[in-house]
Amino acid sequence: xxxxxxxxxIICTIxxxxxxxxxxxxxxxxxxxxxxxxVGEGLVMVTVYKKHLEMCKELELVKEDSGNLxxxxxxxxxxxxxxxxxxxxKIIDAKTNELKEKLIKIIINKSGFxxxxxxxxVIDIHINNxxxxxVISKSESQKISKKFRSLLEDLExxxxxxxxxxxxxxxxxxxxxxxxxxxxxxxxxxxxxLQEENGEKSxxxxxxxxxxxxxxxxxxxxxxxRVKRISEINTREGYDIVSxxxxxxxxxxxxxxxxxxxxxxxxxxxSENERLVAEKLGDEYFLYIYVNxxxxxQRLITPIKNxxxxxxxxxxxxxxxxxxxxxxxxxxx
Numbered sequence: 016x017x018x019x020x021x022x023x024x025i026i027c028t029i030x031x032x033x034x035x036x037x038x039x040x041x042x043x044x045x046x047x048x049x050x051x052x053x054v055g056e057g058l059v060m061v062t063v064y065k066k067h068l069e070m071c072k073e074l075e076l077v078k079e080d081s082g083n084l085x086x087x088x089x090x091x092x093x094x095x096x097x098x099x100x101x102x103x104x105k106i107i108d109a110k111t112n113e114l115k116e117k118l119i120k121i122i123i124n125k126s127g128f129x130x131x132x133x134x135x136x137v138i139d140i141h142i143n144n145x146x147x148x149x150v151i152s153k154s155e156s157q158k159i160s161k162k163f164r165s166l167l168e169d170l171e172x173x174x175x176x177x178x179x180x181x182x183x184x185x186x187x188x189x190x191x192x193x194x195x196x197x198x199x200x201x202x203x204x205x206x207x208x209l210q211e212e213n214g215e216k217s218x219x220x221x222x223x224x225x226x227x228x229x230x231x232x233x234x235x236x237x238x239x240x241r242v243k244r245i246s247e248i249n250t251r252e253g254y255d256i257v258s259x260x261x262x263x264x265x266x267x268x269x270x271x272x273x274x275x276x277x278x279x280x281x282x283x284x285x286s287e288n289e290r291l292v293a294e295k296l297g298d299e300y301f302l303y304i305y306v307n308x309x310x311x312x313q314r315l316i317t318p319i320k321n322x323x324x325x326x327x328x329x330x331x332x333x334x335x336x337x338x339x340x341x342x343x344x345x346x347x348x
Contacts, residue, residue: 017066017067017070017162017165017166018055018056018057018165018166018169019110019114019118019166019169019170020053020056020107020108020110021056021057021064021067022067022070022071022076022093022118023097023105023107023108023109023114024048024053024056024107025048025064025067025068025071025076025077026071026076026077026086026090026093026094026097027094027105027107028044028047028048029044029077029084029085029086029090030086030091030094032044032047033084033085033086036085037085037086037090037091038080038083038084038086039083039084039085040082040083040084041079041082041083041084042082044084045061045064049061049064053107053108066162068084070163070166071090073125073128074089074121074125074128075087075089075090075121075125076089076090076093076121077090089121092117093118093121096111096113096114096117097109097114098111098114115170119170119172119185119186122170122186123185123186123189129186129189129190130189130190132159132160132163133158133159133160133163133190137151137155137193137194138150138151138182138187138190138193138194139151139152139193139194139195140193140194140195147184147278148181149181149182149183149184149187149190149193150179150180150181150182151173151179151180151182152178152179152180153175153178153179153180156173156180167186171183172185172186183279183280184278184279184280184282185280188282188335213275213277213308213309214273214275216275216308216309217273217305217308218244218246218255218256218273219244220305220315221255221256221271221273221303221305221315222242222244222256224303224315225239225242225256225258225269225271226239226240229242229258229259229261232261232262233262234259234261234262234264238264238265241257241259241267242256242257242258242259243256243257244256245257251288252270252292253270253272253286253289253291253292253293254270254272254292254300255271255272255273256270256271256273256303257269257270257271258270258271260299268299269299269301270292270296270299270300270301271300271301271303271318272289272293272300272301272302272303272322273303273305274302274303274304274305275304275305275306275308276304276305276306276307276308277307277308277309277310278306278307279306279307279312280306281304281306283304284337285322285326290323290327293322293323294327297321297323297324298320298321300320300321301318301320301322302318302319302322303318304316304319
């Protein structure tokens with residue numbers, strides 16, 4: 016079944032024997048790909064690699080043109096991500112974090128690909144101690160395309176433990192069907208309490224981060240001392256912290272909305288008010304997002320400058336709109 020190494024070998028084979036146009040006759044490709052088996056790639060047969068090649072086509076890494084296999088622009092970008100050895104050759108069996116993230120991004124951005132491969136699998140949503148987990152039973156996992164499940168496991172997008180598969184937050188929302196475990200009033204209160212506590216703590220962490228950042232830039236302490244949580248005064252400003260971009264800033268010109276999640280992937284809620292303020296402030300508005308918050312591997316991802324532009328205009332992320340109705344009842348009382 017396909018793994019990263021299979022994709023690497025397909026891409027590298029076409030690049031090596033495809034000339035300047037990166038296109039290789041399909042018959043020559045299958046003759047070449049089964050040579051020199053690599054440790055970890057599994058069965059090396061034409062019939063097997065035909066299946067792997069079809070997945071490469073689905074992900075638009077490779078296309079077919081008049082009997083030739085051609086690397087797409089995305090395929091060439093993927094090739095560039097494959098690690099080089101000291102002698103300048105591509106390491107086909109290298110599974111770097113950069114390469115994994117590149118392939119994950121391709122899979123997520125290929126609209127409908129995950130849903131197509133997991134059409135009948137049902138995810139159960141578990142919320143425990145404020146952390147959301149997405150799991151699928153072993154029996155449900157059998158409904159996922161076998162070849163695709165193998166790739167998901169290699170990318171650590173699904174991990175098998177205690178007779179069930181845990182689904183990464185990166186792709187959980189892409190599955191067709193979800194089922195939420197019943198939740199008691201106490202569980203909900205505990206979750207809301209933890210979210211509130213983490214919200215305050217993450218804002219405090221962001222204030223500390225800002226003061227360190229400005230100090231490293233050489234900003235005087237009388238300026239850094241003015242960095243503060245505006246959310247303590249007004250929660251409707253559309254941001255949590257007021258700060259400065261750097262040297263020469265005497266008035267607030269960095270407005271920061273802080274998000275935090277106990278999960279490992281930056282998924283967050285963005286209110287309509289926050290979105291409108293972000294649009295208005297443009298380059299002066301920043302999103303600071305903490306992942307694994309409260310854990311030993313807690314970290315702040317690279318701050319997002321002008322998130323309205325990045326999320327809405329450039330579409331760097333998937334957005335799921337949640338609608339709430341405000342109803343005034345005019346019926347019989």
